[in-house]
Amino acid sequence: MSGGTVNGAGPTPGGGAPGRAVGSVTGASAWTFDVAISVQKLSHAFAGADGRAAPVLRNIDLEVAKGEFIAIVGPSGCGKTTLMNLVAGLEPVQNGTVTVDGHTPRVGDRNVGYLFARDALLPWRTVLGNAELAMEIGGVDKAERKQRAMSLIADVGLEHSTHAYPAQLSQGMRQRVAIARTLATTPDLLMLDEPFSALDAQTKLLLQDTFARLWAHLSSTVMLITHDLSEAIGLADRVVLMSARPGKIKRVFTVELPRPRSIIDLPSEPAYHRISEELWHELREEVTR
């Protein structure tokens, strides 16, 4: 990654020129980097309605460096979420290999945090209680839990609603709580499945910015699945474009925008428009295919 935009310092892997798939890191063992996620020759199929196997993913090769922020975009049904489920260990791998931090992915790995489109807040817990949930299950002791939760609640801007119940919050506020809950355990790997897709345009921008700001303080690797190209470009170091089903990696874009970035100011960056146009051009071929 010639731009060197990976969070944290150090040489970073990835194909040299944009457009080359990341399988090329094989020779990178001399580099001092660690691979967070490694996907090799991954293919996957579901049982179709007619009982025949319907291929969803075909021959995916992908490596994500530790601390890297990767976004995956593609037309609906291209298997983005399946890819994430496989990396998360929510579904068993059929063909190929997937490793996370060198191990087979395992559901409930406490080093992995999730953020989904639906916040899944527990309605019987207050904002504070929900923010503490992941730490509670992770075995963090009570005093530290509360302190960390309070500081994250302030970070996401909900310090005046600490004792409110989810039903008393707007959608955007609820997702802020979910962000606090997810980041509270400082996971090494964050899996984001369209986390802002249920929000209105303005709230979405604000939350993307909040997330980017908080992530900048962490060293977490992020895998973001999204339909929103500006979200992908604004947040990620690399954007992986997948083809229509069965999903293959069509192209990988390296986002050479300096950090820290402001999603809200992005439209003033020429590089943003260049990547956005290219990405949209290629995506359109897939969507309209």
Next chain:
Amino acid sequence: MSTGDVVPVSEGLLLERESEDSYDAALPNSLLLSNNKARRDRIVSRVGQLVVLIVIFGSWQLLAQTKVIDPSFVSEPSQFFPSFWHGILSGSLLDLLGRTLFETFAGFALSCVLGLLGGYAMAEFKVVDSIARPFMTGFNSIPRIALAPLFVLWFGLGSLSRVVLIVSLSFFIVAFNTYAGLQGVHRDHLLLARALGATRAERFFKFVLPSAAPAIFAGLQLALTYAFLGAVVGEMLTGSAGLGGYMALEMGTFNTTGFFGALVLLIIVALVVSVAMRAVEHRMLRWRAAELHGTQA
């Protein structure tokens, strides 16, 4: 909406909260308004209830006194309220009530323990559910009151036969509600539990049980009503003890005044118990109020 929406935020990210804060700031005002309205509504309903009571007992008194209805059938409020009050002061009604309440709560407690365990077992183990369900449904469709004489035959004239009758009524209510509640947990929450690496116990106590609590509570309330009913009816059928026994005895001697006096106590106790249950529920399930009424916790 205030300025916070479109202002480019470069560093001072604090600005971003403006739009959502205005939502927050609007809260106290609307809360105040609805509080005032709620108080007014409460006063209106209390006064209305009082008027209804006065109309009922006033016309009752009038009809009985003018012999439009034979007072030996319906007694009259001026007679049975003093009878009720005398029974309280002398302690005779309270002794009877003590027995009835003992049976009610013993039966209710037993139903709770068995019902919660039964409902849990059915929800947790599919085998238990599939084996037990037809029997439960079958037994539950029997009018249990009809079994009361059988229970007397088996368990005697004492409290035990009433406790058994109560359990036969209340157990199913608790069990079915517990089962339904435990099944009703949201799949997003289960996915979250899985993703967070919750243990089996954590999954149950932090995710499943709290989501089942409202259904379980509804079951407990209904079960308590049925326990009370079971105790009184059981006593009436054996005619031996408790408020129900006393009422059956008074009825047998055409002492309608004594009967209605006891009935007044019965109604008051039932009301107190149900209000207490609702208060406990409200305290334990505060979040439900937030859910049902939006912003007012």
